Amino acid sequence: MTQQSVRNAVIIGGNRIPFARSNTAYVNASNQDMFTAALEGLVARFGLQGERMGAVSGGAVLKHSKDFNLIRESVLGSSLDPATPAYDVQMACATGMEAIGSLANKIKLGQLESAIGGGVDTTSDAPIAVSESLRAVLLELSRARSTKDKLKALAKIRPAHLAPSAPGTGEPRTGLSMGDHQALTTKAWGITREAQDELALASHKNLAAAYDRGFFNDLVTPFNGLAKDNNLRADSTLEKLGKLKPAFGKNLGDEATMTAGNSTPLTDGASAVLLGSEDYARSHDLPMLANFVDFEAAAVDFVHGTEGLLMAPAYATARMLQRNNLTLQDFDFYEIHEAFAGTVLSTLKAWEDEEFCREKLGLDAPLGAIDRAKLNVNGSSLAAGHPFAATGGRIIASTAKMLHEKGSGRALISVCAAGGQGVVAILEARS
Amino acid sequence: MADKYMELVNSGATKKLAKLLGLPRPPRLRRYAPESPLLPGPLLVLGASTHAQELSDVLVSWGLDVRRHDAGDAKLGGILLLLDEMDHPQSLSPVMLSAGRALRQLLPGARVVSISRPAKAQDAPAIAAVRQGIDGAIRSLGREMRGGSTANGIVLEESTTPVSPSALAALHFFFSGRSAYIDGQFLTVRTEDGALPADFAQPLAGKVAVVTGAARGIGAAIARTLARDGAQVVIVDMPQAGDSLAKVANTIGATTLQLDVTAPDAAQQIMDHAIGRHGSLDIVVHNAGITRDKLLANMDAGRWDSVIAVNIASQLRMNEAFLAAKLPNLRIVSLASTSGIAGNRGQTNYAASKGGVIGMVRSSAKLFAEQGGSVAAVAPGFIETEMTAKIPLGTRTVARMVLPSLMQGGLPEDVAEAISFLGSDAAAGLNGQVLRVCGQSLVGA
Numbered sequence: 001m002t003q004q005s006v007r008n009a010v011i012i013g014g015n016r017i018p019f020a021r022s023n024t025a026y027v028n029a030s031n032q033d034m035f036t037a038a039l040e041g042l043v044a045r046f047g048l049q050g051e052r053m054g055a056v057s058g059g060a061v062l063k064h065s066k067d068f069n070l071i072r073e074s075v076l077g078s079s080l081d082p083a084t085p086a087y088d089v090q091m092a093c094a095t096g097m098e099a100i101g102s103l104a105n106k107i108k109l110g111q112l113e114s115a116i117g118g119g120v121d122t123t124s125d126a127p128i129a130v131s132e133s134l135r136a137v138l139l140e141l142s143r144a145r146s147t148k149d150k151l152k153a154l155a156k157i158r159p160a161h162l163a164p165s166a167p168g169t170g171e172p173r174t175g176l177s178m179g180d181h182q183a184l185t186t187k188a189w190g191i192t193r194e195a196q197d198e199l200a201l202a203s204h205k206n207l208a209a210a211y212d213r214g215f216f217n218d219l220v221t222p223f224n225g226l227a228k229d230n231n232l233r234a235d236s237t238l239e240k241l242g243k244l245k246p247a248f249g250k251n252l253g254d255e256a257t258m259t260a261g262n263s264t265p266l267t268d269g270a271s272a273v274l275l276g277s278e279d280y281a282r283s284h285d286l287p288m289l290a291n292f293v294d295f296e297a298a299a300v301d302f303v304h305g306t307e308g309l310l311m312a313p314a315y316a317t318a319r320m321l322q323r324n325n326l327t328l329q330d331f332d333f334y335e336i337h338e339a340f341a342g343t344v345l346s347t348l349k350a351w352e353d354e355e356f357c358r359e360k361l362g363l364d365a366p367l368g369a370i371d372r373a374k375l376n377v378n379g380s381s382l383a384a385g386h387p388f389a390a391t392g393g394r395i396i397a398s399t400a401k402m403l404h405e406k407g408s409g410r411a412l413i414s415v416c417a418a419g420g421q422g423v424v425a426i427l428e429a430r431s
Numbered sequence: 432m433a434d435k436y437m438e439l440v441n442s443g444a445t446k447k448l449a450k451l452l453g454l455p456r457p458p459r460l461r462r463y464a465p466e467s468p469l470l471p472g473p474l475l476v477l478g479a480s481t482h483a484q485e486l487s488d489v490l491v492s493w494g495l496d497v498r499r500h501d502a503g504d505a506k507l508g509g510i511l512l513l514l515d516e517m518d519h520p521q522s523l524s525p526v527m528l529s530a531g532r533a534l535r536q537l538l539p540g541a542r543v544v545s546i547s548r549p550a551k552a553q554d555a556p557a558i559a560a561v562r563q564g565i566d567g568a569i570r571s572l573g574r575e576m577r578g579g580s581t582a583n584g585i586v587l588e589e590s591t592t593p594v595s596p597s598a599l600a601a602l603h604f605f606f607s608g609r610s611a612y613i614d615g616q617f618l619t620v621r622t623e624d625g626a627l628p629a630d631f632a633q634p635l636a637g638k639v640a641v642v643t644g645a646a647r648g649i650g651a652a653i654a655r656t657l658a659r660d661g662a663q664v665v666i667v668d669m670p671q672a673g674d675s676l677a678k679v680a681n682t683i684g685a686t687t688l689q690l691d692v693t694a695p696d697a698a699q700q701i702m703d704h705a706i707g708r709h710g711s712l713d714i715v716v717h718n719a720g721i722t723r724d725k726l727l728a729n730m731d732a733g734r735w736d737s738v739i740a741v742n743i744a745s746q747l748r749m750n751e752a753f754l755a756a757k758l759p760n761l762r763i764v765s766l767a768s769t770s771g772i773a774g775n776r777g778q779t780n781y782a783a784s785k786g787g788v789i790g791m792v793r794s795s796a797k798l799f800a801e802q803g804g805s806v807a808a809v810a811p812g813f814i815e816t817e818m819t820a821k822i823p824l825g826t827r828t829v830a831r832m833v834l835p836s837l838m839q840g841g842l843p844e845d846v847a848e849a850i851s852f853l854g855s856d857a858a859a860g861l862n863g864q865v866l867r868v869c870g871q872s873l874v875g876a
Contacts, residue, residue, distance in 0.1 A: 047708070
């Protein structure tokens with residue numbers, strides 16, 4: 001099927017709560033509280049009270065087992081029509097991208113008229129599981145019928161079992177944290193500490209400027225006493241960033257370049273994006289900010305060291321450009337999620353690298369350089385923070401608004417994810 | 432706290448005690464509910480007017496039990512005084528004395544409303560005397576009313592009659608529970624403009640209304656009331672208040688616009704949102720306001736300038752933009768304050784801004800009328816909100832109970848009712864009005 005034979009999916013608007021560093025403003029908020037708040041702000045902005053949406057889709061990376069129906073429960077706690085279907089999606093940090101992209105596809109196919117996609121995450125209210133050995137004993141206890149069997153099972157509990165098992169950001173197959181993985185990639189591509197700090201500084205300056213000009217007035221709704229992302233350091237300088245000690249890749253010694261300043265912190269937050277068909281937007285007098293043109297996922301084999309953990313978007317982008325007959329330079333905005341400054345810079349360098357593009361992407365020529373003035377112009381995750389599943393919705397809503405303000409052009413969005421995955425997307429201004 | 436006190440002095444054994452001790456007993460006010468009757472009992476009509484029969488027909492059509500001249504011993508829901516043809520102070524006597532005898536028959540929450548003509552410099556001395564005398568008499572009667580009853584008046588400019596659309600609308604408003612906290616006040620009918628609503632319960636049906644400062648307090652109450660009265664509401668507040676704003680929106684089906692009203696393009700953003708999303712902009716309620724109280728001797732530029740910028744400069748700038756956009760039939764209602772009329776210690780900056788609103792409204796009436804629109808202001812007295820909760824307890828208790836004729840603070844809803852009325856098409860003939868909602872007091876924020 002060609003792109004022309006399906007109808008447009010349009011981005012109408014978005015809403016998120018300010019992002020908060022872990023264990024700060026949202027310490028007592030659950031994923032459900034935060035996603036419901038993001039939904040409620042969206043409902044209020046667009047007058048969706050009592051409206052039955054085609055679907056609401058989203059998810060969280062860190063999830064309690066009680067949140068098996070997180071998005072549906074959030075819908076039930078919102079002002080939307082309770083007859084709105086909802087479902088959870090999970091694709092690590094690309095959760096929001098996958099949720100929104102799939103909803104856009106359903107709209108394009110005429111299966112949905114309207115939809116809300118997004119995501120939420122908290123590392124403050126993270127689930128803590130009992131140890132595997134205690135879990136085995138407890139399951140045995142629940143299967144025991146007689147009192148004797150029950151006592152037998154209980155007798156197996158040892159003090160050591162009580163140590164809880166908290167979730168980490170380590171990759172299950174390598175045991176390395178995401179940052180330590182990226183440190184390998186950053187070193188392999190020869191990304192300097194200065195270049196990473198400069199990118200981090202630009203992120204803070206751009207985000208602060210965007211807040212100052214009111215860019216987020218119709219994208220963010222305050223929550224729990226917070227009106228702005230509290231990771232934002234408008235007064236950050238290269239000197240301050242330069243003083244920070246390495247946080248990842250410490251085994252690299254003097255060559256370690258990744259600090260808490262040029263890596264995203266653990267963050268709490270939620271985002272939601274409203275999408276619809278053109279008919280839906282028109283009949284509800286809603287704005288149409290941008291078309292959701294296409295999206296593509298990729299995955300790489302990081303386990304055997306053949307590729308860096310967070311390099312999948314480089315591959316996804318090449319495939320998506322080819323499918324859409326576009327070059328990397330055909331864009332007016334580049335929104336590359338700043339998991340780490342090193343991720344963005346490694347990706348950019350890979351696209352410029354002839355050998356990488358030929359050997360890994362199978363291209364005759366490198367994708368080439370981008371105009372850095374078009375990169376993350378209103379700040380990105382290094383400044384805003386990165387509540388894993390909420391990042392996709394943050395970027396898509398902001399990017400759609402940027403295209404609407406410009407009135408023309410195209411944007412490339414790239415989000416890397418744990419497990420060696422990544423999702424990229426193209427948005428286009430409405431002409 | 433006011434509620435608890437009111438309950439104690441109005442019920443059971445504590446009521447007797449309160450009576451015995453001579454404690455002020457604030458009455459329960461008769462507030463509007465869509466299903467409640469216009470008046471709590473029959474209406475006695477006193478006085479004479481060439482439009483008496485015509486008027487009486489309208490009153491009957493409103494479902495009122497109308498009694499002319501004499502109601503016997505019947506309990507009464509209200510008294511209407513037709514005084515528009517009085518020509519000498521001596522002629523007031525029979526009507527006022529008849530009204531006086533009927534006062535004892537009034538039910539709680541009753542209404543006395545006079546209809547008269549304005550005293551003008553060019554009037555013959557005796558005519559001006561009686562007209563101005565009515566003003567004093569009604570204001571005094573307001574202070575004598577009991578049980579949550581009120582006395583207010585309608586003043587008819589020479590080109591209008593008791594059955595002009597806005598005269599009837601004002602009468603309906605004063606009779607209804609919508610005017611619960613208004614006492615001793617006058618509405619002046621200036622033109623024949625205006626049209627009565629097809630349904631008095633939905634006077635704003637089909638209208639798109641914008642309310643600034645709507646995240647809480649009086650603004651949120653205005654938003655709720657306009658929505659109840661049929662309007663599609665857009666609510667505006669500072670981005671920092673967005674979560675409260677969303678909560679208000681989601682209870683009344685409004686849309687939110689997070690916006691600082693002092694932004695240079697505030698009016699444009701409001702028009703873009705209202706017209707783009709809801710098809711038109713019919714009513715703007717300039718409610719956003721701040722207080723930064725300090726004695727003038729201790730005042731700094733930050734406090735003075737921010738109050739002026741938010742409370743009046745933003746309204747002037749927005750109104751200019753609305754006028755330039757030539758929106759047809761746009762109705763503006765601004766929040767003034769009794770501080771801007773009578774002054775208030777520690778509020779020179781606030782009173783300058785609120786007095787400014789009154790001046791702006793009077794001067795803008797003609798400009799908006801040229802485009803079929805109107806402008807008005809409501810001056811609240813002591814209204815129980817988060818803002819007034821910051822006033823020291825002693826001052827607050829005195830302000831809410833002793834000074835106003837109605838012996839209590841008003842509620843945000845009381846202000847909202849007046850705003851909704853003045854923003855309706857029926858009030859077009861009241862253009863340029865400043866209406867106090869103060870329980871007949873002059874203290875407030």
